[in-house]
Amino acid sequence: MYNGGKIIIGLLIFIGLVSFPFLYSGGKATAKPDPKIDTPEILSMPEKERKCVESKAFMKKEHMQLLNDWRDWVVRDGNTVYTNAEGKTFNMSLQNTCMKCHSNKAKFCDECHNYTAVKPYCWDCHLAPKEKKS
Amino acid sequence: MSVNRREFLKIVSMSTILSLGGVVSISSLKNHVEASQISRNAKALTAKRWAMVIDMSKFTSEEDYRKCIDACHREHNVPHVTDNPKHEIKWMWTDTYEHAFPGNEDKYLSEKIKHMPFLLLCNHCENPPCVRVCPTQATFKRKSDGIVMMDMHRCIGCRFCMAGCPYGARSFNYKDPRPYLDESRENPEFPTRMKGVVEKCTLCYERLAHGLLPACVEAAKEVAAKKGITPGLIFGDLEDPNSEVRRVLNERFTVRRKPELGTGPSVYYII
Numbered sequence: 179m180y181n182g183g184k185i186i187i188g189l190l191i192f193i194g195l196v197s198f199p200f201l202y203s204g205g206k207a208t209a210k211p212d213p214k215i216d217t218p219e220i221l222s223m224p225e226k227e228r229k230c231v232e233s234k235a236f237m238k239k240e241h242m243q244l245l246n247d248w249r250d251w252v253v254r255d256g257n258t259v260y261t262n263a264e265g266k267t268f269n270m271s272l273q274n275t276c277m278k279c280h281s282n283k284a285k286f287c288d289e290c291h292n293y294t295a296v297k298p299y300c301w302d303c304h305l306a307p308k309e310k311k312s
Numbered sequence: 313m314s315v316n317r318r319e320f321l322k323i324v325s326m327s328t329i330l331s332l333g334g335v336v337s338i339s340s341l342k343n344h345v346e347a348s349q350i351s352r353n354a355k356a357l358t359a360k361r362w363a364m365v366i367d368m369s370k371f372t373s374e375e376d377y378r379k380c381i382d383a384c385h386r387e388h389n390v391p392h393v394t395d396n397p398k399h400e401i402k403w404m405w406t407d408t409y410e411h412a413f414p415g416n417e418d419k420y421l422s423e424k425i426k427h428m429p430f431l432l433l434c435n436h437c438e439n440p441p442c443v444r445v446c447p448t449q450a451t452f453k454r455k456s457d458g459i460v461m462m463d464m465h466r467c468i469g470c471r472f473c474m475a476g477c478p479y480g481a482r483s484f485n486y487k488d489p490r491p492y493l494d495e496s497r498e499n500p501e502f503p504t505r506m507k508g509v510v511e512k513c514t515l516c517y518e519r520l521a522h523g524l525l526p527a528c529v530e531a532a533k534e535v536a537a538k539k540g541i542t543p544g545l546i547f548g549d550l551e552d553p554n555s556e557v558r559r560v561l562n563e564r565f566t567v568r569r570k571p572e573l574g575t576g577p578s579v580y581y582i583i
Contacts, residue, residue: 254461256521258353258521258522259353260349261349262349273500273503299506302506303464303505305389305498305500305504
């Protein structure tokens with residue numbers, strides 16, 4: 179092998195660099211996000227009515243698409259009422275509908291967004307609910 | 313089996329067309345399902361073209377104007393920037409006759425009109441130059457009711473619209489507006505803006521959608537009720553011959569700001 183020593187040293191440095199983040203964190207994964215939906219607003223509702231505008235699975239996967247559609251429908255088309263799959267109607271508004279129930283932005287939005295390093299700029303304009311310190 | 317160039321191109325183009333067709337049919341189906349789920353609020357106020365008449369005789373003191381401006385700026389969390397006049401944000405403001413109606417001034421204009429503050433706001437033009445110059449369609453005219461809207465999500469802050477607007481009705485957020493808001497007076501129902509977007513009067517589209525009149529019109533009603541007169545701001549549908557606005561326009565002589573520019577303002581003044 180030509181230049182065997184140099185290649186092996188180079189490979190070792192490469193492996194060291196690649197594995198550094200894993201070794202540095204001690205092989206442990208960061209704590210998984212645990213978003214909370216136990217706000218006083220939600221808990222005060224009767225158990226049967228504790229439902230988001232769509233199913234939990236849909237909201238988990240599609241909330242960004244839904245919010246994006248909502249903003250276009252409201253601002254650009256002037257349609258403000260959303261009827262979900264069950265026929266229930268909602269006023270399409272992040273600030274006035276979503277955050278009325280999910281009044282714990284830090285635990286409900288930020289927890290996952292921080293974990294996945296997603297930085298939506300919603301809160302540059304929309305006012306986050308004033309969280310009650312209990 | 314060898315494939316010659318002609319056959320290869322045939323296969324590639326056919327498969328592209330087929331796959332494109334598949335994508336289009338899936339997305340249109342999705343749109344169909346979603347479109348059936350949204351509607352207007354049944355209580356919403358509707359018109360073919362919203363317009364306003366401002367009866368200057370009904371405003372007698374500085375406070376009367378201030379009440380309307382305050383109602384608007386409070387409703388929409390408009391920051392009160394005072395440290396640099398160029399950074400001022402205004403949706404509704406007052407100015408003198410010679411600034412509001414340039415070209416109409418007269419050397420011997422009555423002192424009263426010369427010094428009278430005129431209540432100014434976005435004119436929601438029929439042919440808005442700001443919409444024509446906006447590269448992202450962040451400002452657009454709603455076909456349904458003629459409101460010249462701002463989509464703050466889409467504004468890239470290029471300020472072409474400010475150059476295009478002949479009425480100076482648009483303001484640019486040079487700084488983050490949040491520190492200039494009084495937290496105790498902010499309206500939790502309406503967003504603020506961020507640094508780097510243009511904003512202006514939207515004729516309270518969010519209130520109209522819920523069946524409410526614009527904030528300034530309501531404030532003017534309160535002012536008038538105190539004095540026992542009819543309100544100075546008259547709001548209604550310009551295309552409806554039976555509307556309040558058309559009745560007033562029929563009875564009184566009105567002027568518009570810079571009509572010679574051909575923008576077709578929807579705000580009329582009775583002097």
